[in-house]
Amino acid sequence: MARISRLQVYRARLRTAIVEFEPRKTPGFAIVTLQQALSTLMSCRTIDLRTPHELSRYIRDRVIAEALVLCVQP
Structure with missing residues (x-):
């Protein structure tokens, strides 16, 4: 399973999340589950x-420079 190394929200459009995963780890279809979970957490219909x-x-x-950092994993 892919782990998130960095998660940001773009301030101009709070419905836009920018996610980085650990190197050489891709989430596959699990990205849909992640998108749904983030949408629920942020009370949005759908997170981009x-x-x-x-x-x-x-x-x-x-x-990326303007986005608000929510999570960074070492």
Whole structure:
């Protein structure tokens, strides 16, 4: 099972979560369960769950810099 190494929420759109996983660990279909759990925790209909690599290269650095860090695993 993939473990989250970093979780952020983008402030401009609080329904957007940016998640990083441990190196070489991918969640597969478990990402759907994670998305549902985060949606419930944040009282949203649906969280837009993305990895940093899924963000457009034109906005990636800005979005990550402005996002609120919720969790960081060493």
